[in-house]
Amino acid sequence: MAETKGFFTDTTLCIGCKACEVACKQWNQLPDDGFLFTGMSYDNTVHLGASTWRHVAFIERPVPLTPQHDGAFSWLFSSDVCKHCARAGCLESCPTGAIVRTEYGSVYVQPDVCNGCGYCIVSCPFGVINRREEDGQAWKCTLCYDRLREDMIPACAKACPTESIQFGNLEDLREHAKERVRKLHESGAHNAYLYGATAEDQPGTEGLNAFFLLMDKPEVYNLPPDPCVPTKKVKDSWLAAGATAAAMALVAVGAVLFGGRERV
Amino acid sequence: MSGTAVRYKDSVQPVRTDSRDIDRRVAVLTGEAADQQASGTAGEHAQKQAEVWRNLPQPEANDPTYYDRPLLNEPVWKWAIPTYDYIGGLTGAALVLGAAAQIGDTASRERLIRRCHRIGFAGVVVSAALLVEDLGKPSRVLNMLRVFRPTSVMNMGAWILMGSSVLAFGAFVLRPRKGRLRRVGQFCGYAAGVFGAALATYTGVLTGNTAVPLWQASRKILPILFGVSAMSSVGTLFELTVESAEERRLTKLFGTVGQTAELAAEIVMERQAAVVPRVARPLHRGLGGFLWRSAMLLTGTGLLLGLTPRHTRNRRIVSGLLGTLGSVLMRFTVEHVGTVSARDARASFHQQRAGYGAAEVTGRTAAVL
Numbered sequence A: 001m002a003e004t005k006g007f008f009t010d011t012t013l014c015i016g017c018k019a020c021e022v023a024c025k026q027w028n029q030l031p032d033d034g035f036l037f038t039g040m041s042y043d044n045t046v047h048l049g050a051s052t053w054r055h056v057a058f059i060e061r062p063v064p065l066t067p068q069h070d071g072a073f074s075w076l077f078s079s080d081v082c083k084h085c086a087r088a089g090c091l092e093s094c095p096t097g098a099i100v101r102t103e104y105g106s107v108y109v110q111p112d113v114c115n116g117c118g119y120c121i122v123s124c125p126f127g128v129i130n131r132r133e134e135d136g137q138a139w140k141c142t143l144c145y146d147r148l149r150e151d152m153i154p155a156c157a158k159a160c161p162t163e164s165i166q167f168g169n170l171e172d173l174r175e176h177a178k179e180r181v182r183k184l185h186e187s188g189a190h191n192a193y194l195y196g197a198t199a200e201d202q203p204g205t206e207g208l209n210a211f212f213l214l215m216d217k218p219e220v221y222n223l224p225p226d227p228c229v230p231t232k233k234v235k236d237s238w239l240a241a242g243a244t245a246a247a248m249a250l251v252a253v254g255a256v257l258f259g260g261r262e263r264v
Numbered sequence B: 001m002s003g004t005a006v007r008y009k010d011s012v013q014p015v016r017t018d019s020r021d022i023d024r025r026v027a028v029l030t031g032e033a034a035d036q037q038a039s040g041t042a043g044e045h046a047q048k049q050a051e052v053w054r055n056l057p058q059p060e061a062n063d064p065t066y067y068d069r070p071l072l073n074e075p076v077w078k079w080a081i082p083t084y085d086y087i088g089g090l091t092g093a094a095l096v097l098g099a100a101a102q103i104g105d106t107a108s109r110e111r112l113i114r115r116c117h118r119i120g121f122a123g124v125v126v127s128a129a130l131l132v133e134d135l136g137k138p139s140r141v142l143n144m145l146r147v148f149r150p151t152s153v154m155n156m157g158a159w160i161l162m163g164s165s166v167l168a169f170g171a172f173v174l175r176p177r178k179g180r181l182r183r184v185g186q187f188c189g190y191a192a193g194v195f196g197a198a199l200a201t202y203t204g205v206l207t208g209n210t211a212v213p214l215w216q217a218s219r220k221i222l223p224i225l226f227g228v229s230a231m232s233s234v235g236t237l238f239e240l241t242v243e244s245a246e247e248r249r250l251t252k253l254f255g256t257v258g259q260t261a262e263l264a265a266e267i268v269m270e271r272q273a274a275v276v277p278r279v280a281r282p283l284h285r286g287l288g289g290f291l292w293r294s295a296m297l298l299t300g301t302g303l304l305l306g307l308t309p310r311h312t313r314n315r316r317i318v319s320g321l322l323g324t325l326g327s328v329l330m331r332f333t334v335e336h337v338g339t340v341s342a343r344d345a346r347a348s349f350h351q352q353r354a355g356y357g358a359a360e361v362t363g364r365t366a367a368v369l
């Protein structure tokens, strides 16, 4: 097994050029999503989906933010992607085994096995994976599985002109990211922090193989503050189901033994 | 494989496109997404999404979102899934009742047992058909049986349905026979009861085991609600169809307990969700709120009417209908409010900030800022 690979997306370096979005579309030969003008920021991509595997968020707000010194206004960019969670909701919910963990530690959907049940879509706490209307199958970022097999780095990381998207061994990326946060803190950007870098940072997913450096609350980037893979809590549900099943059986037996005779 | 559409129809130079704009005479599709079928009409789907953007949200520094866009992708399930939840519940509870009725001296209950097995057998056939409808083709259902995955509630559900099908078939076909075959049928009937109980409740586990905030908040009550509603479904169906007084008394008891619990579970679900007010919103507002109230009202009225003395045939039919409608509507409403909930990023954010994210299992929140 190869070492676990991942992305470190340093949002402080993102300039919002969307080269990653384009490179992803091109390399994977993804169809377009329709050309739509949102009339709201420069984000016309809107959300990750079945045919959008990178999405650059444009956050323009009349809200002050250190260390941007433009009065009461701030701009943030962030290139969002599938997080390739250490505990992945999509993978654990997949009923066919179509979603697998690869030798790179990434989460991969095998299109020839996927039966389009749609359960992964509601199991991803990040709203990443989705189903295409045309073929009824679930799709998402593959961490460029085909490129990795050929010793190439993912198309988005390759295209990123500022190294906002960094690809590599997860361990190295973590080291590097910690160092980056330290430097940013030194230079006065005290609000810089890592999102999902380790299991401690994000116990609900036990860490993201694609983690982020953020400057504001996760919600600002449309990231959940304390996401949790649903299966971590499913025991309660099964217990409730078991208790209900037992109660149902009891009532049935009771009804049969005592309910049938004359007036009850 | 892929169709084409014309874009910019009204311009001087309309463009024919298959959504990829790759000249297939000089290029081949070999990329990871080469299998994605494209029709060139993605713009129409996109327009639907764009609607949400028409109202410009005001940024709130203390309660931020990304332009009020949804955090999650919403469920893609259509009518077949809530219908499956109802039919599966009905089937499962009927098999449980059928198994119970096999206990002891069955002479006076043969008709009831037969009926339960008939509902069970018809139910699993319809359930399978609904799954095929949802997935598009039969082979896709079989994909679920190529693995056994306890982490996937849906995979467990596929096996539960599979087991229920075989056993319900066995009970239905073999139990009316004689000798050895009857004993096998009898065994199938009991085993089908066990699988039936799982069939009637697992859909609640499946729905709760998601990131959709309202469903996630209801994950303990949903299996209960779905299970007792299944009992009620059987009771109300028998109200509508059964003539024999003894059978009716028996099934009515089973159904009434279920129906009472159904109403109680609905109240509990609403209260639990309201712990984080934003999460309960879809149960209180708009279409979801209306449907939820209506389902409770139908169930409640059906229950009351069924409990009144002087049980005329007409009254029985009305009460059975109301109860059935209430249960069916509940299934559709749970589906609908989940979709509404998935569209509300704040529901997830507030839920997690209030300590109902990973903090619930790990004891501490991951949020830094």
Ligand code: SF4
Pocket: A082, A083, A084, A085, A088, A089, A090, A091, A107, A123, A124, A125, A126, A127, A128, A129, A140
């Ligand atoms: S971000 Fe979503 S789609 Fe990606 S691995 Fe995690 S659960 Fe799966």
